[in-house]
Amino acid sequence: GAVVSQHPSRVICKSGTSVKIECRSLDFQATTMFWYRQFPKQSLMLMATSNEGSKATYEQGVEKDKFLINHASLTLSTLTVTSAHPEDSSFYICSARDRGRIKSPLHFGNGTRLTVT
Amino acid sequence: SQQGEEDPQALSIQEGENATMNCSYKTSINNLQWYRQNSGRGLVHLILIRSNEREKHSGRLRVTLDTSKKSSSLLITASRAADTASYFCATDAGTGNQFYFGTGTSLTVIP
Numbered sequence: 001g002a003v004v005s006q007h008p009s010r011v012i013c014k015s016g017t018s019v020k021i022e023c024r025s026l027d028f029q030a031t032t033m034f035w036y037r038q039f040p041k042q043s044l045m046l047m048a049t050s051n052e053g054s055k056a057t058y059e060q061g062v063e064k065d066k067f068l069i070n071h072a073s074l075t076l077s078t079l080t081v082t083s084a085h086p087e088d089s090s091f092y093i094c095s096a097r098d099r100g101r102i103k104s105p106l107h108f109g110n111g112t113r114l115t116v117t
Numbered sequence: 118s119q120q121g122e123e124d125p126q127a128l129s130i131q132e133g134e135n136a137t138m139n140c141s142y143k144t145s146i147n148n149l150q151w152y153r154q155n156s157g158r159g160l161v162h163l164i165l166i167r168s169n170e171r172e173k174h175s176g177r178l179r180v181t182l183d184t185s186k187k188s189s190s191l192l193i194t195a196s197r198a199a200d201t202a203s204y205f206c207a208t209d210a211g212t213g214n215q216f217y218f219g220t221g222t223s224l225t226v227i228p
Contacts, residue, residue: 043205046218107162
C-alpha cells in the first residue's frame with residue numbers, strides 16, 4: 001500500500017528557532033501534498049496545499065512567511081516553521097495522493113508533535 | 118468554514134455493540150471519505166463513498182450518504198476494543214484535490 005513517511009515524529013525547540021518537517025511519499029509520486037495542523041482533541045485544519053515545482057497555496061489565515069512550504073520533488077514536501085513560538089506547538093500532519101490515481105484517498109504521515117518552549 | 122460537523126463528539130459503547138457516527142457538511146461534494154485516527158498518529162483511510170452512491174459496505178463498516186441533506190453516517194457493527202479511536206469524515210472541496218475534515222467523533226469501546 002501507499003506509504004507516506006513524516007519526519008521527525010517529535011521535536012522540541014526553543015522560541016525563535018526554526019523547525020523543518022519532512023513529508024515523503026515512499027512508493028508513489030505526488031504532485032500535490034497537504035499540510036494539516038491539529039490541536040488536542042480537535043479536527044485537522046488544512047494549512048496549505050503543496051504543489052510540486054510551484055508555490056504552495058495557503059488557506060485563509062495561515063501566514064505563508066511563518067510556515068514555509070517547499071515541494072522540490074514528486075516525493076518530498078517540507079514544512080518549515082520559522083521563528084517558532086509556544087503557540088505554534090501543535091500536531092502537524094502531511095498527506096499526499098498518488099498522482100497516478102486522481103480519485104484515490106489521501107495517504108497520511110504519522111504526524112509530527114512540535115513543542116516550542 | 119468548509120469544515121463539516123460530526124456528532125456525537127464522543128461515544129462510549131460496550132464491546133459487541135454497534136456504533137453510529139454522523140457527519141454533516143456544507144457544500145456540494147464529489148465524494149466523502151471516512152478516516153480513523155489513533156491517538157497521536159496519522160489518519161488511516163477507511164472507506165470512500167461517491168456523490169452518486171447512497172450506501173457502501175466494507176467489512177464491519179457501513180456508510181450512507183444523503184446528498185439532499187448533506188449528511189453521511191458511519192456504522193461500525195459488532196464493535197471491538199481495538200476500534201477505539203477518533204473517526205473523521207472528509208469532503209473534497211469541489212476541485213477534487215483538497216479535503217476538509219469534520220470535527221470528529223471520539224469512540225471508546227469498552228471491553
